[in-house]
Amino acid sequence: MIKGFKEFITQGNVIDLAVAVVIGAAFGVVIKAFVDSIINPLVGAFVPSGDLAKWVIPIPGLFATANLGIGAIISALITFLATALVVYFALVFPMNKFKERRAAKLAAGVVEDEPGLPTEQELLVQIRDLLEKQKG
Template sequence: MLKDFKEFIAKGNVIDLAVAVIIGAAFATIVSSLTDEIIMPVVGAIFGGADFSNYFILLNTPDGYEGSPTDYAALKEAGAAMIGYGAFITAIINFVILAFIIFVMVRYVKKLTAKEEAAAPPAGPSEVDLLTEIRDLLKK
């Protein structure tokens, strides 16, 4: 069983997949930073707030909470019931940006592979064609 596992891990597809997952996670962090640090402050400024992720609807405060009812982080830490629509919208924007970048990358790779296939020399005759030609020559 250990030998089979080693063979499975040594296959190129598994290694490629592992590398893709690691790079994807790092890339998602970059996109998240782009969204949180550049895009969402602009969106927040347009809608009148400096930090869009702090937009929420407070449903109820926990018993004994004496902090500010507008402090999202403190309310979340205290366990208040809230609908954090700003954080949700930020996550949606993260997803759309990431999906668009992946779409552009896949499209680019498809174009490259199409050019390589078009540039490849045409394949020679098939085995059947060659055998037919040899047979015909032998008959003559």
């Protein structure tokens, strides 16, 4: 059981996923700061309280007035939409274009030439040439 867990942890996919989560969290903080510092004040100029995060709708109750924090909900939605928009245009859209181009090349029969390893004969020729240089 421990051996299986060790193999799972040392797989590249788990490490990649961990890195993606950390970068995603940092990316989320940047987007939240952008929305809180720029977008929310602009939207807040059009709400009664002047600050989107502090915009509440009072609801009279039996004993006290309850305040629904509608501004905080709208702010969270704006943050979500901004994050989704940036992720789409920065990551998803370019990757989809790359895949489309690659699929079009494969459909057209264009094979991408990857540099292969040298043959045994080519290696022997290179070794011979290096040995001759060392002698001379």
